[in-house]
Amino acid sequence: MVDVVVVGAGCVGSYLATLLSDLGLEVLVVDKDIDVADSVNCSGIIGLKSFENFDLPKHVIQRKMQDIVVHSPSGSTVEYSPKRPLAYVVDRASFDKELCSKAQEKGVMYKMNCLVKDLVISDLGVKLSVNVNGQRQNIHSKMCVLATGFGSKIIGKIGLGEIKDFVQGAQVEASFDSLEETQIFLGRDIAPDFFAWIAPSVENRCKIGLISKNKAGHYLKKFLKNDFLNGRIDSVSKMKVSLLPMGSLSKSFSDRVIAVGEAAGQIKPTTFGGIYYGFVCAEIAAKTVQRAFEIDKFDESVFSFYEIEWKKKILNEQKMALKFHKVFSAMNDERIDSILNLAKRNGVISLVDKFFDFDFHSSLITALLSSTYKFWFKEEKIS
Ligand SMILES: Cc1cc2nc3c(=O)[nH]c(=O)nc-3n(C[C@H](O)[C@H](O)[C@H](O)COP(=O)(O)OP(=O)(O)OC[C@H]3O[C@@H](n4cnc5c(N)ncnc54)[C@H](O)[C@@H]3O)c2cc1C
Numbered sequence: 001m002v003d004v005v006v007v008g009a010g011c012v013g014s015y016l017a018t019l020l021s022d023l024g025l026e027v028l029v030v031d032k033d034i035d036v037a038d039s040v041n042c043s044g045i046i047g048l049k050s051f052e053n054f055d056l057p058k059h060v061i062q063r064k065m066q067d068i069v070v071h072s073p074s075g076s077t078v079e080y081s082p083k084r085p086l087a088y089v090v091d092r093a094s095f096d097k098e099l100c101s102k103a104q105e106k107g108v109m110y111k112m113n114c115l116v117k118d119l120v121i122s123d124l125g126v127k128l129s130v131n132v133n134g135q136r137q138n139i140h141s142k143m144c145v146l147a148t149g150f151g152s153k154i155i156g157k158i159g160l161g162e163i164k165d166f167v168q169g170a171q172v173e174a175s176f177d178s179l180e181e182t183q184i185f186l187g188r189d190i191a192p193d194f195f196a197w198i199a200p201s202v203e204n205r206c207k208i209g210l211i212s213k214n215k216a217g218h219y220l221k222k223f224l225k226n227d228f229l230n231g232r233i234d235s236v237s238k239m240k241v242s243l244l245p246m247g248s249l250s251k252s253f254s255d256r257v258i259a260v261g262e263a264a265g266q267i268k269p270t271t272f273g274g275i276y277y278g279f280v281c282a283e284i285a286a287k288t289v290q291r292a293f294e295i296d297k298f299d300e301s302v303f304s305f306y307e308i309e310w311k312k313k314i315l316n317e318q319k320m321a322l323k324f325h326k327v328f329s330a331m332n333d334e335r336i337d338s339i340l341n342l343a344k345r346n347g348v349i350s351l352v353d354k355f356f357d358f359d360f361h362s363s364l365i366t367a368l369l370s371s372t373y374k375f376w377f378k379e380e381k382i383s
Pocket of ligand 1 (some may be wrong): 007008009010011012013030031032033037041042043044045046114115116117147149150152165168169170171209210241242243244260261262263267272273274275276278288296
C-alpha cells in the first residue's frame, strides 16, 4: 500500500509526484508506455513565467520565442515583435524525462509498461487493476491522481463525466532553412476554425503543427505542401495526431481520486497550451493532498478545495477563450483577411502590447471585443 499512485508519467504527473514526495508521501507513478515521453506530441512552447514560478529543467530549452508572423488566408502577413521574448521552446520529450529523473531523485518510484484498466474505491483506499506485460496485477494506495492526459476511459468509469467537445492536434518536426520567427497561418482551407504553426526549435529544425476540429492529419499533410513550406523542408518526422479537450471536467475529483492536467481539461482553448495550466493546478492539488493526509480524510470535504481553487484560476479564462473561438469560427476567409489588414494599419499592436499575457488571454480578448476594435468583429462595420 503506497500513499499515492499517480497514473500518467507526463509532465504534469511527474511534476505533481515530485511535489507530493517533497511532502514526505510515498508516491508511485505508473504509465502505460515503455519509456517516459513515448507518447509525446507537443511543440514544447512554454511561457517564461512557468520557468520563473516552477522549478523546471532549463537545459532542455531549444530557443526563445519572440517574433511572430501571422499569415492571412490570402497570404498577406502581420508581424508582432514584442520587446521581450514571450516563451521558451523546449524539447518536450527531454523535458518530461528530466521531470521524471528529478522525481526519482526525490524518491518517487516509477512503474512503466503498466496500463491502468480500472479503479475500485473503498473506505480503505484505491485498488488499481493494471496490465503489466499482458499480466493482470493489483496496486493498492490510499489515494490516486489521474494525470492520464485527455480521453482516458477511467475518468468516466469513476463518475467524473466526460469532456464532450474536443479537437485534433497534429504535428511533425522537420529541417528548415534558417527560420527565426514563429509563423501562424489562418484560413478555412488551411486549418478550419483554428490555425497552423511553424515554430523554429534547434538550428535549422522546426515543429510544424495544426489544430482542427477533424482531419488534422489530412490538413497538415496538405499544409506541408503550401507555398511557404514547399521545397524548404526536409527530413520530416512521422506525423503524430492527438485529441485535445475544448473545456474542462465539471467534476475533477471523487472520494480518494483527483484528476489533474489535460485529463481534467486544464488547457488553454485558444492556443491549446496545457503545460502551464497543468502545473498551476498541480500546485493546488499538492496542497489539497497534503491536507487530506494531515487529517486522514479523502472525500469531498477536503478535495472540493482543489476544484474550487483551480477553477478560480483558470475557468474564466477558458470561458472567455471559448467565447472568442465562437466569434472567430463564424468568420470566413475574407473577414479574417480584412481584420489582419486593419490590424496592420491601426494601432492594434499597441493594444496587444498592453494586454497580451502568454498564459492568460482574457484581458486581450476583452480589450479586443470591447474597445474601438469591437466593430472589426461585426460584419456590417468591417468594410
Ligand atoms: C500538436 C500539439 C502541440 C502542443 N503544443 C503545446 C505547446 O507548445 N505548449 C503547451 O503548453 N502545450 C502544448 N500541447 C498540449 C500539451 O502537450 C498537453 O496539454 C500536455 O502534454 C498535458 O500534460 P499531461 O501530463 O496532463 O498529459 P500527457 O502529457 O498526455 O501525459 C499523460 C500520460 O498518461 C499516460 N496514460 C494515459 N492513460 C493511462 C492509463 N490508463 N494507464 C497508464 N498510463 C496512462 C500516457 O501514456 C501519458 O504518458 C500540444 C498538444 C498537441 C497535440
